[in-house]
Amino acid sequence: MTALAHAAVDPGADPAAPAPRATKRSWTAYVLLLPGALWLGVFFLLPLVQLASVSLQSRYPGFPGYYYRDVNLDNYASALTDYAPHFARSFLYAGLATLLAFVVAYPLAYAMAFKAGRWRNLMMICVIAPFFTSFILRTFAWSQILADEGWVAGTLNFLHLLPGGNIINTPVAVIAGLTYNFLPFMVLPIYASLERADPRVIEAGGDLYANGFTTFRTVTLPMSMPGVLAGTLLTFIPAAGDFVNMELLGPQRGKMVGNVINDQFLAIPGGYPVAAALSFTLMAAILVMVFLYVRRFGTEELV
């Protein structure tokens, strides 16, 4: 179970572990590495190269679904102008969902690390278990929970807290869905880094600062920064590329970039080049953001 937590937290090294001594230098390393690297080469890098080439292709006029090799930068122009609002929505919704997930996840991770005692493993199972009911089923359940006839909308309307009248089919529902779906990816890394921290350090902080919040801000939070960093990335990245929550919970108009890519590829004939350009732009934008973010907040080497 903890493995998942570590997986999630740890693109870098485990600071608690003894210094690894990678002393051996031999061709064995290449033998071990080769099958996996080859797999990633053929099924990750090569497709990206192909995607890049598609993103520059042009359509045969009059033959939907046929393209010729080209260096057609119009696809990118279209991706960046026509679909700029979609990008903006994707990043905004994903950002808000990440923030919310952080706020919701932190107390849970904290309780698991310091308060749960022997219930720790059970709580860990509880965090992961919902994965096994398909995430589409759970998102669909949310569409029922948030439906106009459902108790959430009912209660809020009764209290006159819902001026618009409904939650479902609004951006709020989409953000709620994104927050929910990627929550475990926020909880587990934070938990893993808190678990590694020494509770005595936090107690010492409690002695130094009478105020609980100051202790949290100056001692607990910095100690869990590697986990927070990994958790925010693991939440933000899939949320920014998601289209299912928008599809099942969101409005008809005002989609996210994921929906556009999905539709262009699978529903609209001849949409490949623009969709490829959109995909590439999305990936580049995310990589740049990740890079800047890790540079700014990274406490250890992430790669």
Added chain:
Amino acid sequence: MAGFREASGDLQLESVTKTFGDFTAVDDIDLHVPRGSFFALLGPSGCGKTTTLRMIAGLEQPTAGRVLIGDTDLTGSRPYERPVNTVFQSYALFPHLNIRDNVAFGPKRRKAADTAKRTDDALELVQMSGFATRKPSQLSGGQQQRVALARALVNHPEVLLLDEPLGALDLKLRREMQVELKRIQTEVGLTFIHVTHDQEEAMTMADTVAVMNRGHIEQLGAPAALYDLPRTRFVANFLGQANTGVGIIKDTDGDHIVADVLGTPVKILKSRSQVHDGEVLFGVRPEKVTVSRTQPEGAGNDVKGVVRDVSFLGVATSYLVDMPSGTTWSCYEQNLDVEPLDLRPGDEVWLTWNAGHAFGVPA
């Protein structure tokens, strides 16, 4: 056992050097360890002791030089091919195996016919028979240490390497284990190479001590000889306490050289000085210095100082005396006199010593 090297005899390191990048951890070491002796490698942390052991074990290959047991050259062979076993600094017990399986690990790999009996005997030897089915995590540090020892001994290696085996134990347990280790070594008669940074441990246990510093061996010999006649400044200071002063050799007087230490002439036996002209660091051990209230007659080597501190230790009294040169000497007087000296801090005293006890090393 494919590739296992049978070898028997003395352990020999010939001009062994190990560099990591441009850092030389072990620098051109020659060692000869007679079969069956208890040999201690003593030195401060980071001086290259572990690296030396690892080269003997085969866990590290020397950058230059050879490692031999008897006439067999083991250089370049793998750890599992050598008749050498190690007790690791952190014990490195297999956490997933119980104590019996930990100890039986080596014999099983070598397909020993009497694995079970050997394992029992080894556990018996270290008095751990009652713990055979436990996991390492269920033992105390001292018990883990014994298991690590049994796990190595059970293979009857030609050479047993112990890397600070008692380093993690508390003082009392450490003293007990020192006696225990010595007993076991006598009982099994194997060559033990015991690495430590604790000079007392090295001196009480070993037949021969090699003092290491910055990758080379400063001096090698029986503990008493090293203590009595250190040959370098480092050994003088590292092994026990030494009262020292730097002087210039001015003269000779029969069998002695005479050095001028800040105006005071000091005699050293020629045979006990490593240098015979120029600068010399002379030294005397604290217990070789006599403290008196008045200047003794005819002793020759005497200096006047001021008592700084007196500690009564029962069998002896230890004094700290400030010298005119600015250094502080330590003197150790057995409480044999009927009338005690009764010195107080601030009292002036005369320190004397027999010239035959002084030693001179390069300054």
Added chain:
Amino acid sequence: MSTTSPPASATSARSTAYRPSAAKRAQVWLANHFAILSAILVLLYLFLPVAYTFAFSFNDHGKTNIVWQGFTWEHWQDPCGVPGVCGSLVTSLQVGAISTVVATVLGTLMALAMVRYRFRGKSASNVLIFVPMATPEIVMGAALLTIFVQGFANIGIDLGFTTIVFSHIMFCLSFVVVTVRARIQSLDPRIEEAAQDLYASPMQTFWKVTFPLILPGILGAAMLAFSLSFDDFIITNFVSGNENTFPKFVYVASRRGIPAEANVIGFSMFVIAVLLVVGAQFVSSVRASKVKE
């Protein structure tokens, strides 16, 4: 928030022993239990949709299973009653099993290389392992679709079961490497040296010492890989052609209302997973306590 009401503070002033007011005590209790209370709330939140899925598996629905229409056991008696649902489940389980095995083996080998060796191209390998985790699924799905359609189709590999498995292995691989690598890194290298020192050849060292010690990490990685593969929809949707996996079946059905049979299956998978994990934990804790005796 006002913490002490005047009458309460008057009472506490009169009594000899200091006794905080009820409100004050409630506040202290809340502060002490804040983390655990919010944790329970968050867990309830996590389980809420699962509970809905469970409840609606009993819905006696007509065409659409969206609003509650009455109770029935019917769907639990014949979960395969809807065409395609069990077929898609079997496909998902097969894809999950194959991808998990392959990704776990390849990923473990890579993790060993990454921790235990120095070699040229190590940092490039690190990037190659990290970047797939930082790439949105939709981009990977799109890229895979283009290569499968414009490249692999020419050599006779059409969209379907094979392409799903190929893709799943790819995105599981990085997560396996990272999980197993963390486990290997936390392993004291001297333990392996001790094995070599005790006459174990490199192969014996690996199988007798290294492997048993990193096995928990490998199993954790395998479980992670299986859950990632089993629950994947976005990439699968791109590369599956006419093949149906369980999430894809549910997604397609969601347009019209998911049949309650899918709820039965989804909830059962959840229960099975929980039972397996709890069972494994129980067995290992029993074993641990036996050893202690």
